[in-house]
Amino acid sequence: MFEKILIANRGEIACRVIRTARRLGILTVAVYSDADADALHVAMADEAVHIGAAPSRESYLLGERVIAAAKQTGAQAIHPGYGFLSENADFCRACADNDIVFIGPPTGAIEAMGSKSAAKRIMEDAGVPLVPGYHGEDQSPELLRQAADDMGYPVLLKATAGGGGKGMRQVWSAKEFDEALAAAKREASSSFGDDRMLVEKYLTKPRHVEIQVFCDTHGNAVYLAERDCSVQRRHQKVIEEAPAPGMTEDLRRQMGEAAVQAARAIDYAGAGTVEFLLDEDGSFYFMEMNTRLQVEHPVTEMITGQDLVEWQLVVAAGGELPLAQDEVSIDGHAFEARIYAEDPDNDFLPATGTLTFLQPPAESENVRVDTGVLQGDEVSVFYDPMIAKLIVWDESRERALRRLARALRDYRIRGVTTNVDFLYNLATTSAFRKAELDTGFIEKHRAEIFHESEQDLNHSVALAGLYLVLARQQAAQASRAASVDPHSPWNFSNAWRLNEAHVHPFSLQILGREVEVSVEQTGRGDAVRYRIHCGEHCVTARGELEGSELTADIDGHRIRVPVAEHDGVYTLYTADSAVQFSETAVDLGEADAGPGEGALSAPMNGTIVELLVSAGASVSKGDTLLVMEAMKMEHSIRAPADGAVEEFYYAPGDLVEGGAELLSFAVAES
Structure with a gap:
């Protein structure tokens, strides 16, 4: 060693x-x-x-x-x-x-899999099933477009040297092809120094299932079960799990043997991952082989009881694999949720900032947090915005999923926008509980994940209003207890008014909306009730607040809701949602006016990549004006309306700060 x-x-x-x-x-x-x-x-x-x-x-x-x-x-x-x-x-x-x-693997294996098109040819020769597509050397845009037209849309453009969703675009129609190809080639060139592309038929309801393989230099090779990585945004994985739901022993063996066959075809050594698309009918197709340890390897470790990094060190030092194939066993179920600094409400735009408060859930045999940051660290524009990986294990998928939800509920991060609440909402959807998985899961269930319905808003507003009233009363009781005059009217918070109803008004920012809420208090003592009004919607409620747990009865429906608070931002955790809200400060008209609707400003710190139109050019609403890159991702700035670009304030290669105005735009007269 x-x-x-x-x-x-x-x-x-x-x-x-x-x-x-x-x-x-x-x-x-x-x-x-x-x-x-x-x-x-x-x-x-x-x-x-x-x-x-x-x-x-x-x-x-x-x-x-x-x-x-x-x-x-x-x-x-x-x-x-x-x-x-x-x-x-x-x-x-x-x-x-x-x-x-x-x-890691030998140079030859990396080179063989480094080009997706070359890898496809090797796998085809090895008898590994492939998705239909074009993997040739001729990279003329006309030929690539023709290949897409011939196989029919939708298609998937993929960088031949790619990985991690970089240099990848879905194309749904011929009219989108040219812009998608140009964007994918730019991103591939920036990320890998290689803009060559392949075109594949895009399966509309596939699952993304990958097999962990390991080989040594003594001719031994094994597969260590599979991981389901279907839940993705922008072709990057969000929540992974092992084993894959619904996987039969026969299908696991078929996919595992195909993965080992793929590894042997390139004389592999070390840890590798063979990624497949699994169709509804049980057929599977080779996508690519990652010649490294994967981000999601911990779920495999949790169900096999093996340390895959230790295996890497053993193999690299010339040793044999610790287990033979018939000695590999799996136990229980594991999930991994990737905790990112990003804004799910803004198309998962990466976020930067300082981790002013960081409190992960308590670790145990069932809960593991892999992280490289501490409270006070900065999430910068230079690297991937991952904060941590939250991994949980339990005896069954159902129990592991409940444990994941609890751990996400207990994760506390402030200072940067994160995806923690999004992950909680995703993990608690009925479709995810039922393992109705495919790579389009997030878009398909967007309304439920983001709680966009009016019913969701009304329920969340009622809980928020009730919590704020009870919190005020709790604070007033503490103030009275510490006061020299506990009977002073200034120490009460029951909204008392002479000859008027006792009403608590609130202006809330919740679920992406600003709403006015009034909470009318009636009765006294144990008979106190609240009528909560939001627009035309009204409910009757009562409740208790013990520490950070709200017990609420809304129109006869009684639930317990943990509530987290930090710097004036509250999060309600019900069984199927995590909802943030805050009180909106009263606008006294003193704040400077912000940028108007459609302001063309940088969404975050980054670098200008390309200007796609000239100053003075007339454009249509939705046309891409410029492309900037931040945190290894491209972001397109598009025309907010029909009009003309008057002036660009930056040139390709310039660094810009988030919020900086990028160009001057004149809206066309109607």
Whole structure:
């Protein structure tokens, strides 16, 4: 086994590798950029070496600096994690040239799977089933468009060197093809330095099921069950689970053997993931093979009881796989939810900021949190906005899902917008409970996940109004108890008015809307009731507030609702929703006017990639005006109406701050 290894990555995967290495008595070396000088993985490692500026292309992607750090510290091997250099064949080759072990597959395997089109040809020769598509070398836009036309829409454009949803676009009609192709090629070039594309038939209701494979250098190969990764946004996974719901032993064996066959076809060694599309009829098709450890590997660890990072280290050191295929067993069910700094209400736009408050759920044998950040850390524009991975396990899917919901409810993050409440809402939908999964799950169930119905709004408003009234009364009781004059009318909060009804008015921001709520209090003592009005909707309620738990009776329906509060933002957690709300400050007319509707400003810090029209050009509503990149993703700025671009304020390559006006736009006269 190695005495010292270097981790050529950052964040939670670097911390994860360091923990396993420490348990095995292996010394660790971290590398870090200017942005990560105080990062958790740097603090955890035995040594750390600075390798460059914050942008990854000036630090983590510079293989020569990583290798120099390994040689400087005497590290015998380099663990690449995932992303960055993990699937870079040139880096793998450079490690070998410098007598450093690359903890991953051999160079040939990375090269074979590095091009999606070449990988398809290899898999076809190996007898692995493929989705119909064009995987050829001719990359002329006309030929790619013709291939799409011939196979019929919808189609999927995919970067041949891609991964993580980068350089990928769904195309639903011929008129969308050219713009989608241009955007996919730009993103692929930016992310991988390679803009070659393949075109595949897009299956409308597939599941995304992947098989974890492991091979050693002694001819042994196994599969460690499967993961269902169907729930995705922008082709990136949101919640993963293992084993896949409804998977039969026969289908698991068929897919597992096909995955091992794929690995053997490229003389694989180490951890790999073979990704398949599973259709409704049980047929499955090879998508790609990721020649690295996957982000979602913890769910496989939870159901198999194996440490896959330890397996990587054993195989890289020349050892044999710890288990044979007939010794691999699975137990229970596991979920992983990816906690991101992003805004689900704004098309999952990545968010930046400082983690002013960070309190994950308590860890146990059933709950695990893999993270690379601490309270006070900054989520910057330079790297992927993942904050943590929340992993849960239990004896059955139903029990594990309940445990996931509880853990999400207990996750507290402030300072940046996150997807925690979105994940809670998704995990508690009836369709997800029933495992009615496919890759279009989020769009298909959007109304339920985002609680967009009027009924959802009315119910949430009633709970919010009741909570605020009871919280006021609770605060008033505490004030009376501490007051020298507890009977002073200033210490009461029952909305008393002479000859008037006792009414508490509230202006709330809730479920993306601003609503006016009035809570009328009637009765006294145990007979107190509240009539809660929102527009024409009215309910009768009563309730109790004990600490942070609201017990509410709304028109005879009694429920218990945990409530979290931080900096004036409240979250109600019912059995099927997490709803944030806040009281709207009274507008005294003193605030500066903000940008008007359709203001063309940067959604976040980023870089201008391309201007797609010229200054002075006339455009139609919805036309793309410019493209900017932030946190490894492209964002298109579109015309808010028919009109003309008067002036661009930035040029390609310029850095811009979130909220900055990007251009001057004149709306056409009607």
